[in-house]
Amino acid sequence: MPVLPSRLTEPLWDQFAALLPKRPTFDPAHPLGCHRRRISERIVFDKLLQILRCGCSYEAIADSTCSATTIRNRRDEWISLGVFSRLKQIALDAYDRVVGLVLDQISVDGAITKAPRRRRSGRTLTRRPGQTGYETVGHDRRLRHPARSRPGRRQPSRLATSGTNSGSLERTWSTS
Template sequence: MTEEVWAKLEPLLPPRSEHPLGCHNPRVPDRKAMEAILLVLRTGMQWQALKATGICHPSSAYRRFREWTEAGVFREFWRLGFVAYEQRCPTEAPSARVRETRSTDAQDENVTSVLTSPKPHTWITPQVGHFLPYG
């Protein structure tokens, strides 16, 4: 993960809470946990496969993933990136394409099926091939 990405992600993380007993193993650094999480999300590998990478233990990464998901970290990071992209390329942004599709008859069968999917949490933008968070 680049310094630029980490500089944008780190402020979104919730404050750490100390272990109630204070005597357990030290917590994995946030950056290491985030690198492990992003590796799993990027590659689709199983959490248990993190053992072979040595980045951090799978249970630490998954626990932090759940904690940060509940805190809205990934949703906010996605939103910030999406806003920056729309500001940089307003006519090429996926939302511009969706607006355009909705305002005309859908020519592309794939776009129609995506926009009318019975599972909106699995919408994919055909133009960029990424999942759009929903909700």
């Protein structure tokens, strides 16, 4: 199943193939005069389109027709020949002819800011009603208050040594 319709890939392949240098099927420098056939540029081109379209790894696209190493090696070879940069320029020129690309009238603006808080009836929704700072909502949707800020509750009273018998183990409860 093709990754893109043939009406898109065929013109692109025609332009791409015209930029590639002619290579023999077998390596003429091989000492025995024969070697494994070179994988077709069209197969590698289709695999690169699949990688660009699907965003997956070379290993995921590789199959019995072409290995991941071949795809990477051929990509590096084509980059060093400048084929992709020339193809990009051809695509920009074609787009300029068909649609019209007026770069001197384009304005680009950008900003990175925090998104504003949502508001409803003049109140922010970041906290629930009656919720103070450092409170969380539990898995059962009930507010969980920190121990020191619970209304009407204090920390548990501490044990204090009695002043009368400081050396003994007798201790009394203090309410401080």
